[in-house]
Amino acid sequence: MSDRILLDCGSGGRASHRLVADLFLKHLGNPELNRLNDAACLNLKSPLAMSTDTFTVDPIFFPGGDIGSLAVHGTVNDVSMLGAIPRYLTCGFIVEEGLETDVLARVVASMGTAAREAGVLVVAGDTKVVPRGMVDKIFINTTGVGEIFVDPTPSGDRARPGDAILVTGSMGDHGLAVLSTRQGLAFDTPVVSDAASLNHAIARLLRAVPEVHVLRDPTRGGLGTTLNEIAESSGVCCEIVDEAIPVRPEVRDGCSFLGLDPLYLANEGKFLCILPGELADAALDVLRGDPLCAGAVRIGTVTDAHPGKVVLTTRLGGARLLTMLEGEQLPRIC
């Protein structure tokens, strides 16, 4: 293969076939992908969960991950949030002409490792190469399917007054790690992305406590936006306690330096769990047994005080609305 990705590599001809064989099949290969048919043939038990996400993160390598592993984690997590075991992924690559072949190889190898760890197979793929300047390096779409194993499924419209609101760890790590790498900022304590596949943790949780009402991963828009979506969909009030929300000191310091609020920064390895209050301790016990959720805590309660709103209180008794932002001014975090 040449040192750089050429337009020919996306043409469907010999150069495309070499790229597929030498790079994609090498790192992602399995019997179904290796058939190279127009579509993969799969066996899955219904009901199914299906989700899609496109990754445009800049830079493509950041502390704690890269665009390849992130593309696996992100979709594995979205499928898991419906109470499903993710099984299969498809990958769609858009590559800029001239990208170093080694860079693409590192990204694809990283996807392969992430997929094996999550226990999912990549069963179909597509690669387009576009002329230089028509895309920034590499964008990746992943779409996943999985088997739903709880009934009813967790859903954003199922939060009820009396439910406890849990998060599985510190907020804002991913967003700040990517942003500070992009800006070339160095903090005393480096900020590392939390990007990880949460499917195994979610499966353990739901097997122990199937009565979970809502599962969501607070990615774009962060905890603040995700809670607002849930409050609106369920017609309830999410009351959370400021001091209870875990934020690493280095993330708090970095945010205060940059004028950002960690509650609106993207996370890629944490989830929100809303469930009947009396089950909160049991859920926290299960969660804390998983290294990815060791920092799980209760951050608040669902009430009927202000339907559709999120209220942030302090232990001293202050309270303010945590609104959904218009935008977040941090494009290309995922």
Place this chain on the structure above:
Amino acid sequence: MSDRILLDCGSGGRASHRLVADLFLKHLGNPELNRLNDAACLNLKSPLAMSTDTFTVDPIFFPGGDIGSLAVHGTVNDVSMLGAIPRYLTCGFIVEEGLETDVLARVVASMGTAAREAGVLVVAGDTKVVPRGMVDKIFINTTGVGEIFVDPTPSGDRARPGDAILVTGSMGDHGLAVLSTRQGLAFDTPVVSDAASLNHAIARLLRAVPEVHVLRDPTRGGLGTTLNEIAESSGVCCEIVDEAIPVRPEVRDGCSFLGLDPLYLANEGKFLCILPGELADAALDVLRGDPLCAGAVRIGTVTDAHPGKVVLTTRLGGARLLTMLEGEQLPRIC
């Protein structure tokens, strides 16, 4: 909504939610998509077919279609080629900051129309907005799932000596339509893309003649590349007759003007069907009953003469190898 797509529209905040409600749900909405969960919940009978494709076509509007309708047709067709009824699609949009909102609305409306005609539902979506210059206008990934209804499924490795090779109509229309629009070329007879969803035609064919060995849509790389893939996968020789291959006069003229071979140009509304020779006439009868396949003809025969090769003969007796090209020098045709 503002006249142009802003970075905020992809942030996950209020602007994102407005774009989803005013544009995506308006044109693509259905009960599952409208729930706006992280993943869609689906019921499907196994075995399933699953396929993904990313569309980067330039220009995004061309005679006979646009990037939105093409993104539906392309994935519907890939799922259908496995002998499946396509049921559900996901869509991943990457939009350039500053794109006119009306342009995005036209593309999404066109997807909605194409999906309704094909009988598929869009059940999950994702939109990223990237800063100006980081992507060229709009790229779309679609991933589709469908229910396989024949056993064994058509597959590129099932061509056998004695099989007939059929195509469902003229070759090269899509590739030349896009290229001539991009270059601003005007021919006496305008060339129009053949882009169309073939799922209904394929379902009728397979119900009448389930013994089909191979189905493939000759998209990137065209008929020449697709036949080479089949010859290699099946370890057979594809012998085709030059004069039997349908090419419109305006496509032949345009190709000769531009120095292109229509046998390597992309098609988006035609398919190749390889099946036992004695069933060829029955298959052609069924195909010709569908307006999209009215031009179906037999173009050749599978033999064991030169395993892995494609041989093009003329009626006067000449013969040459039709090789797989290195590339095709026509990026962004689909």
